[in-house]
Amino acid sequence: MGRTLWTDGHDRVLWEGAPEDRPTTTFDTEQIWHRIEAATVGNDQPRRRVRTGVGAVITAAVLGTSAVATAGFYSSRTGEGPIDAEDRRLGGPGERLDPAGDDYGLVVDDVTKDIPFPDAASRKIAIRNQVADAQGPAASGITSTGALRGWVADAAVCAWANQWAASTPDGNTADRAAAVEAIMAAPSWSAVFEIDPEPSNPMVTMDVSNADGTTTTERFRDPTQFYYLSQLGSAVQGRNESRVAELLAENNGYCRAGLVPDIPAANPFFVGR
Amino acid sequence: MADPVSKREFADLYAATVRDILSYLRRRTDRDVEDLAGEVYVIAWRKRTAMPEADMRRAWLFGVARNLLRADRRQRDRDDTAIQDLTTHPGTRPERSAGATEDIVAEALARLSPDHREVLRLTAWEGLTPAELAVALSVRPGTARVRLHRARQALAADPQIRDLVDRRMQVLAAEAPD
Numbered sequence: 394m395g396r397t398l399w400t401d402g403h404d405r406v407l408w409e410g411a412p413e414d415r416p417t418t419t420f421d422t423e424q425i426w427h428r429i430e431a432a433t434v435g436n437d438q439p440r441r442r443v444r445t446g447v448g449a450v451i452t453a454a455v456l457g458t459s460a461v462a463t464a465g466f467y468s469s470r471t472g473e474g475p476i477d478a479e480d481r482r483l484g485g486p487g488e489r490l491d492p493a494g495d496d497y498g499l500v501v502d503d504v505t506k507d508i509p510f511p512d513a514a515s516r517k518i519a520i521r522n523q524v525a526d527a528q529g530p531a532a533s534g535i536t537s538t539g540a541l542r543g544w545v546a547d548a549a550v551c552a553w554a555n556q557w558a559a560s561t562p563d564g565n566t567a568d569r570a571a572a573v574e575a576i577m578a579a580p581s582w583s584a585v586f587e588i589d590p591e592p593s594n595p596m597v598t599m600d601v602s603n604a605d606g607t608t609t610t611e612r613f614r615d616p617t618q619f620y621y622l623s624q625l626g627s628a629v630q631g632r633n634e635s636r637v638a639e640l641l642a643e644n645n646g647y648c649r650a651g652l653v654p655d656i657p658a659a660n661p662f663f664v665g666r
Numbered sequence: 667m668a669d670p671v672s673k674r675e676f677a678d679l680y681a682a683t684v685r686d687i688l689s690y691l692r693r694r695t696d697r698d699v700e701d702l703a704g705e706v707y708v709i710a711w712r713k714r715t716a717m718p719e720a721d722m723r724r725a726w727l728f729g730v731a732r733n734l735l736r737a738d739r740r741q742r743d744r745d746d747t748a749i750q751d752l753t754t755h756p757g758t759r760p761e762r763s764a765g766a767t768e769d770i771v772a773e774a775l776a777r778l779s780p781d782h783r784e785v786l787r788l789t790a791w792e793g794l795t796p797a798e799l800a801v802a803l804s805v806r807p808g809t810a811r812v813r814l815h816r817a818r819q820a821l822a823a824d825p826q827i828r829d830l831v832d833r834r835m836q837v838l839a840a841e842a843p844d
Binding site for chain 2: 398399400402403404405406407408409410411412413414415417421422424425426428429432522524525526528642643644646649650651661662
């Protein structure tokens, strides 16, 4: 059985197949808002998980204390690594971290210190995004230092690409050269090399089950996480900003708006694409 | 650490998104969606230091709503009450003629895996872009695009959907000016 293409006709019938919905009235929305206000009275400040003060937090982070370190303090550091090769392959190398820990932001900052950013501000944004992602509503829980370092390395590449985009039309050769050098060197950063030592873009074969019970064998490209860096390294040696943005938007995922103000199309959420 | 969202920003976010969240909930459960929507925003308020940047917050709220529905379903399963797949439409659907588009699409979606079904509905019904889908599902953008591609392929391969699309295209072709 051959592949069935997705067309505008499919979009149309799927949209038309949405269950009918009644209009939401202003009364509805006001009633819900009143419930929210009632439920959040006295909760004007974000809940603080840290109960023993900043000094204790910093001490625990520095000491790398695992689990409950002091009364009421819960550290992100578990002291545990992957239990086997499969766990390492799926979860990444390094210590397992619990984002619910009181010191998660400090731990993220600590374990990614060696990843080069063009400036402190962009690094701060990257750390903040990691904490928000890990503590978000659909977060999947325990993560590894290896995976975390890979994501922050992605964010650092975004920051360098932004410096490249800002300096290229300005004729700022020093900033441009520094950005090109950093992006070219990115495959050798330990945060990148640890999880993708041999970037490649192999063709793989996979059996796909169809709705009618038949099975289709498909072949597609399955690049490793940082394969795109080699293409990006070539792109930044030229001046095609849209190509650089396209590579980042397609492959990176951490070029959030605050990191790429001068190359906004690198953000996968960029509306004007 | 993230700067907390101010009350003013939160109220603006609520006004901009609550209708979409209510529609999302109504399509997936027969519970009191006003209560559930209220819970979504209470959770969002409590997690406001973890809220992503402004352009991702609508998708993030869908992620909160999705998790809340899953938790609600688990609770209902435990309570041994009527188990209703989150993906099925509540029983308030009005009677329509056999072969109506909504029925055919609903039946075809029911034949897909839950993951494929949710990906298609989040993009087609709730209007999420692949990038927003990644936020709602908490996966990388590339992973979201692959999941969407596979879900679309699975639905497009459904014989009833193929017939429906073919018939629709024939009607459009007949109506097109020469």
